[in-house]
Amino acid sequence: MRPRTNADRLITQTLAGEVWPPLADRHAYRVDADGQPFLLPGMGGVTLGVHLGDPATGYAADHLEPGLSVRHAQPGPNLALQYLSCVGNTVTVRSGPAAGATGVVIGQHAYVLVDMADEAMREVCTGDQVVVTARGQGLRLLDHPDVVVKNLDPELAGRMPLQTCPDGRLEVRVAARVPAAAVGAGAGMVSEFANTDLMGAYAGQGEDLSLGLERLRIGDLVLLEDQDHRYGRGFHEGYLSIGVISTGHCRLFGHGPGPSSILSGPASAFAIVDDESANLAHYLLEGEPAR
């Protein structure tokens, strides 16, 4: 049975942002887990060629942010943009040669991250203005009061294969199960901002760094074991969180491909089904007209 929601009571807001440039400093290099310096693109700006469904790791990149990286120039409005934007929201380019092109929010990472077709994205540049049609915070699953929902567009929630089981648990399909030891930077931060960097996914580096997460894909739904993301992010035995992988390859240690949190609650409230195809690409793109 599809879970009932309060989607009909939610508010939609139009938020503004701009494509933010990649940032560097005069020291240029950062250092990886093995002490090797690197200078690589990935964070900020417009990152082409990596989309929902593509491998998250295996790139010569650091803090890979697929697509557009969007923020607001003023601190207060920026926090509103980051907190209120939800995975699945529509983004429309408002200035520059790509004006009118649309994309979709795939997560947050101190920027709102926007996937769109490469053909349109090639025309987008840093400084271009976008609007996010923000809708989703406040979404609840009415028959699952112990499950906190966040950062999730209600229409996307409706396309995901969520089910209420006969025993009352919420069935969720995930492409990977992530042990708590993989959780890196992002722990201790609020879960409406940025994402949870996963370690153990340093493809191409040592076996002692691996937790078997090198095969994650952008858009994968993942289970985070013993993680409580209801009101922040922290280790909590007996709880779990569900996230959507929104960022990719990292060299900076303690960082890595990161899920944006969308569901969290006691493990006993969930029925988890392993499904390699559990990826946003299937819920957002296939057989569905763009909104």
Place this chain on the structure above:
Amino acid sequence: MSVPTAVAVNLIGTVEHPEFGGSPFAVAMDGSPYLPVGDAGIVLGVQLGDLVFGLEGDHVAPGATLTHPDQAARHALTSFACLGNEVRVRTGGAAGATGRVLGKRGEAGRVIVVFEPDVLATLAPGDAIQVRGFGQGSSCPPELAAAGAVVLNCDPAMLDRLQVRLGERASFPVRAVVPSKLVGNGLGRPAQQWDLDLAVTVGNAERWSMAQLRFGDLIAITDLDVRHNAGYRHGWTTVGVTVHGASRLPGHGPGVMPVFCGPSELVDVRPDAADHRGVTSDRLWS
């Protein structure tokens, strides 16, 4: 290969004042609001050796916390201040009094210093404190260094006083040994500027052999490498000092400032959940 000589630097910090945003409340893991008391500034009545879980405060440090108005200088102050370094009050009613560095905290960077209670009671926010930064760049014995082990955030003179033995192997007395999955805030951050918060609460402290955790205790964390940012690495052990207390925020808790990291096969930890003795006032001042 000759061992380079570590150098000392004089730094300045100012005693910070607690800060709040627009709301007095923080949100605990269970969603309940609470008012965080004792997070930063001058905290009276809490001393090294006190029980961490005997307080109602949030991120309480047993002393005064220092900052610097210039962010780059603040990062440097945090980077170079090490456990055991001498500090001297330069202004205010306690001018001339000395104390010691206990540790450091993350985010924008803060240094925790301890004083005798009568000195601490005379300090005020804004007082200037000189810190004799010494310890970063000091080395392990060659056998450990060859295996990649490092000492960090620690005046070398403190190691003997803590009954740490460094030779062909490393040996540490600790309150408890915990897995890296308990670490929250501090992961992915530079351990020379940041502590590691453990998801240990009054509710689960017994499970992790930390019910008797005291300010200043040494803690070992398995499968954690903090040499180039803190992160998971199988087979590496990090040892640190408990520099601040518990918190109800998810991903936060007692803060451990790393002082050593090396391959687990070369590290002997000597856990004593009941009678461990870590950094104490007499060991800091001896």
